[in-house]
Amino acid sequence: MWIGYRDMELTAWLTTSHLIMLGLLLVFSVFHSGLAALRTWGEAKIGVRFYRIFFVLVNLPIAIFLIVYFFYHRYDGLILWQFQEFLAVKVVVWLLSAISFFFLYPSTFNLLEIAAINEPKVHLHKTGILRVCRHPQMVGQVIWCIAHTLWIGSSFTVMTSLILITYHLFAIWHGDYRLEKLYGEQFIYAKQRTSIVPFLAILDGRQTLLLNEFLRPAYVGVFGFILLIWFCHLQLF
Template sequence: MLISWFTPSHFVILGLQIAFAIAHSGGAALRPWAEKQIGPRLYRIFFALVSLPLAVILIIYFFNHRYDGLQLWQVQGVPGVQIIVWVLSAISFLFLYPATFNLLEIAAIQKPQVYLFETGIIRISRHPQMVGQIIWCIAHTLWIGTTFTLITSIGLVLHHLFGVWHGDHRLSNRYGEAFELVKQRTSIIPFQAIIDGRQSLKWEEFLRPAYLGVAIFVGLLWWSHPLLLVATSKISW
């Protein structure tokens, strides 16, 4: 017999995450072969057509079921917690969008390419999206405090930890010794390479329009967050 608070939505969110992980990581693994068959632009379009709808479905389902399950803690009324959650969320987006992407390539307007970056936020962590996802999960799990959100966060973190290995493996296959040298000068754990003296921060590398874009996005998200919750609640998933 299912425990009353252990709702089916716990399994659904895990299923959606597994489907997204297979599509996203599987699509990334197929990139070298697919680009040879259909070209980088068409590959990017197909990759987006598969990944983005799954991501949107996952986000909407999370919004609508975030309070499902057992309430493990409740700190929303504690002074200072809300600002901590927003600050952590803002920081998470700086890592989730590491400002090394060319938006024209993402949209396949320019020919998408694979780069071997070692500047900007990559100096802090070689896998900034993993760091950003962990920070986001900590912030939102702290704020919501339900088993559903905890399970969602665990699934997201596990996917991004797999992405660390998978991303390094793909770059190693593509760049060989050049990537091994980058690995020696960077770290997965934030700031570890800087503390070890293998890397140094260059703040001028962060003075890029992309980071201004992230700041504007966080501001818009702050303003539109209640509207997003209302909009998604009208979808009966």
């Protein structure tokens, strides 16, 4: 009886929500990377703009559902740590969350292309945030996961963060593989001039950080979005 009770206690953290989130993340990963891999074929069939619209219409609802599901189940399972009463932790979490959005925001800032108003293109540039890191969205996601896992401390959040980070690490390889296959030497040159690890290409002399490249109206939008998220968090809590 004692062994049975102990086993039940150890597995009590594995709630149904853990398994559902695992399934949702796998579905999102398959559709997101799968449709990215089919981009060239799809654009040839239905055109660049329509494929971008199709890509967004498939992935955006899944992403929104993931965010909502995470919000309602973020404290499920075991609470592994609880640091929310410490002011210093609160400040660190807010700072990390704010920094994550500067990486998560699209590096090109071609909002008309994102909305498919202008024809979407692949930009193999090496300026702005790409001087800091070739895969800024991966870095932003990792920072976001660290901040929220530190704040919440539940087994559900730990699992979600680990899966998200693992997927984004896969997406690095997948994205580089696709771009090198499509653009060959042009992408290899861009790859050699940038780094996955933030600031590494700057520290070893392959890049120079030019702050004037960050003086763009889009960053005002990012800052405004951060303030909006901060206000929404206060209202939700």
